[in-house]
Amino acid sequence: MALLSHSNFGSHESPGALKMRKAREILLKRQPRLNVDGEMQADSALDELLRQKNMPNSTLKGRANLFVMPNLDSANIAYNLVRVMTEGVAIGPILMGISKPVHILTTSATRRAC
Numbered sequence: 516m517a518l519l520s521h522s523n524f525g526s527h528e529s530p531g532a533l534k535m536r537k538a539r540e541i542l543l544k545r546q547p548r549l550n551v552d553g554e555m556q557a558d559s560a561l562d563e564l565l566r567q568k569n570m571p572n573s574t575l576k577g578r579a580n581l582f583v584m585p586n587l588d589s590a591n592i593a594y595n596l597v598r599v600m601t602e603g604v605a606i607g608p609i610l611m612g613i614s615k616p617v618h619i620l621t622t623s624a625t626r627r628a629c
Contacts, residue, residue, distance in 0.1 A: 516542075516549065516550060516551040516552075516575075516579060516580075516581040516582075516583060517551075517552060517553055517555055517557075517559075517560035517575065517579035517581070517582050517583070518535040518536075518538055518539050518551065518552070518553025518554050518555065518583045519535070519553065519554070519555065519556070519557055519560060519582050519583060519584055519585065519589070520532045520535045520553065520554035520555065520556065520585055521556065522535075522554050522555075522556075523554070523555050523556045523559055523569055523570070524553075524554065524555060524559075524569060524570040524573070525554075531585045531586070532554050534585055535553050535554035535583075535585055536553075536554055538553075538583065539551060539552070539553055539554070550574065550575060550576070551574075551575070552570075552573050552574050552575040553583075554585075555569075555570070555573075557582070557593075560575075560578070560579040560582060561578050561579065562578075563575075563576070563577055563578065
């Protein structure tokens, strides 16, 4: 799991970067064996060699397969960029934390099957 930011492993002290650092602390306190690292830029999350160069002590191995964004704006932008650039099918978002999961149908949803 990669906690994404414009900051790369402490390179900035902005509120967004600090939020992602704090999120990592909380996650590791609650689940110490969780494979999570950050805050990091998206290219560091996807490129292990780059990540090792920037942060040799990173615990993340290989490519991150789960990305946590610092806010809804960045998450929605990334979601739609990836969907359009890869001709992907939108599956989410899925709202959790209530008695049953809820799927939120977005305006970009299509009838195309997976």
